[in-house]
Amino acid sequence: DTWRYAFEEALDEVQGIYAQKFKEEIEANTDHEIQLFPYGTLGESADIMEQAQDGILQFVDQSPGFTGSLIPEAQVFFVPYLLPQDTETLASFFRNSKAINEMFPTLYADQGLELLTMFPEGEVAITTKEPFKTPEDLDEVKIRTMTNPLLVESYKAFGATPTPLPWGEVYGALQTNIIQGQENPMFFIESTKMYEVTDYVTRIGHNNFTTAVMANKDFFEDLSDEDRQAIRDAADAAFAHIIDYQKGLTEASVEKIKEAKPSMTFTTLSEEERQPFKDAAGEVEAKFLEMTGDSGKEILDQMKEDLKTAEDATQS
């Protein structure tokens, strides 16, 4: 059969690389074929998600941040300083976490989706027009965020003026100085040319962009055991591939940006400098709990526990 797989990024960005590897594995090990639909070719994130729920698409990649309107608990990935920055700890967490591998699949199943995998896309960095090191430096700085209450809350807590803006307007708004900053993983800052309209990239380590790949549940359950296994294996192989692919991806993107714009300044805040931002994270966590209640608390607690396990495992 021909299966269709849509995602939120371009073919040569992280989600696209994952999708290509997944396609390669499926086509090598089964007699099915996969058609890939990159960003915008079948609609926005919410559209392709619905199409996967309707069974028009067999596979979809949607970041939990966008899933928040459907599954509020998925917004836990917007709680700052929850995920570790260390790649190995992160990979171990995603592989073994009970929250990711047992609790989230149930939530997705309620929406007619089989959660295949969640994977990190890279540390979120902030690009701005002026340098900053403290929340005070961000006073009156307008930073673009997605239309998401937790993200808005985060940047308020960081001292900035969060400004929700559709993605299509961000480049122009930075150019004309309506906003003075935005956040994204480094590869995305490079590929979407955000460095052309900002001058400073600051890593405060507050988040790692996470995404999720799902299959339509009815489609998945109607498959033969071999096909289901082939899909699980392909998802695992693509996960391993994407973790490997991301080693050094941030650094490579930094190099590309430096080559294109030597004057770009990169700053990584020290642990001490990060402390005031970390202190602000408590407010966001409270907001998350307020929005999601008991089930949110359950997920958050479990994630914290899983993260501790992952840290212990990688440090020993």
Place this chain on the structure above:
Amino acid sequence: MAAAIFSIMIVLLLLGFPMMVPLIAGALVGFVTLFGGLGQLETMIQQMMAGIRPASLIAVPMFIFAADIMTRGQSAGRLIDMVMAFVGHLKGGLAISTAAACTMFGAVSGSTQATVVAIGGPLRPRMQKAGYGDSFILALIVNASDIAFLIPPSIGMIIYGVVSNTSIAELFIAGIGPGLLILVLFAVYSWAYAVRNGVPTEPRASWGERLRAVRAALWPLGFPVIIIGGIYGGIFSPTEAAAACVLYALILETLVFREMGLRDIYRTAKSTGLITGVVFILVAAGAAFSWVISFAQIPQAILSGAGIDQMGQIGVLFAISIAFFIGCMFVDPIVVILILVPIFAPVVADVGLDPVLVGTLITLQVAIGSATPPFGCDIFTAIAVFKRPYMEVIRGTPPFILILLGVSVALIFFPQIALFFRDLAFPGEAG
């Protein structure tokens, strides 16, 4: 399937169905064929909603509203009187000013549909009074508005830059050369039109008269200040500038000029809503139609048979131009860019073409497609706003389309039209 869909659409169009019917029917046939029945038509509704959702579209009703208030009140008349005081004595002066105003407004507002309304609305009656033919006026307004695609900020170029991993800043600069060239050629044609058709000129205004005209236009001059100063000055996004214009227009016409009352405002808002509905239902239907084309991978099927990988640089550039020109005749430009750019990307890299040149050429085709029958969005807007028949709106377009196609060909053989300014601004990138 593609052939069947296109034939149905053309037949319904020619029979005189409301334009939304061919578009909706095209999408409907696509959905039914793809999914073997009516089972997935909810997605068609979803995509119609998706079509009218982009935030940038909000600028359209806002500029329609502002322009309508200005035209019904005194603001537009005073601004045009001022321009006429300076160019009224020149052969084709009003037409050339209209073209320049469309280009500038479109460039700044980022919306060609808004331009058709905001500049075309007030200027069309004045051009008619001056003796220009209506078909010429409508074609000039629609085509000059589309030059804006090439002048920064250009949403088409931003999308292309992101999809093809090309510098958006370089694209912006590369668009200026071809954009200005087209404007100059439109100006030459306007002058030739005025001479050939004996459009009369007004007597040259004295400096005293000019000063009086400027003074009368002082309040309405706030509009260009809000739009140009507001957007380039980083105060407003284009949509916000449009809304600010609405507010300013309301204040001017109700409080300063005392030309309109609440009843008039209600009436104007309602008429804005009607035009918006008429145009946006087509945008919505077009989005559902685009989705079908994309989902069925029709462009991939057509292009894989065309043998583009066998062509040289010039051949590839021609193939790209033709593909985008035809695509934009039927489907929303943004979707065309998203679908076609990745298909062409490997070939572009293989033959060693400059992606900035390719992007400029594509943006030019997008501009042409939006003004080209049968399904050009700006044509719809002109019909809805000016209440003129379809054929009358497109009758005057051939000379303009010829100029645009001529510039496309020139750009293929003389890339410096686009790349000269780019190389000047980014010396490292040459070659």
Place this chain on the structure above:
Amino acid sequence: MAYVSSLPGVLGTIDAAIARAESALLAAGVLLMALNTVANVVGRYLFQSSLFFTEELNRILIVVITFAGISYAARQGRHIRMSAIYDALPPRARKILMIAIALITAALMFGLCWFAVAYLLTQAGRGRVLPALQIPVWTTLVIVPIGLFMTGMQYLLTAVKNAISRDVYLSTVVLEGYDDEETEV
């Protein structure tokens, strides 16, 4: 020129009331959109805080305007069409073609209305909410099937009007031909 429904009795009263409701929705939608957008700018500069819901509210309003607008435009005979061939036909052929166009368009609108309702029900079942406003998505789309249904009704009535009268009508109240006068409601 005031809008006078061409329907008899109670139906006419209802029709006129619907026409007024549509035009009120249109005008309110446009004015609210302007107000909402300007308020966001004011908030950003005066209070250092963007209205987090501006974009979502505008998206809701644009749907309201579009779908109230298509019905209102159908009533006014203002939908865009390419009439070159149609205009060249003799009156009797034009009348037959117009009846066919109106009936097919009406059928298409009723069909779309049906699927819009189905889409709404699916949305309601999934419980998706708008991220900023936190209201269910389906509630923001209620106008869609209503607008489609009303548009279908207008075309259906246009077919009837053409069948029972001598002249050819673009809508229940508008004769064919391009007319600069807009009927006031």
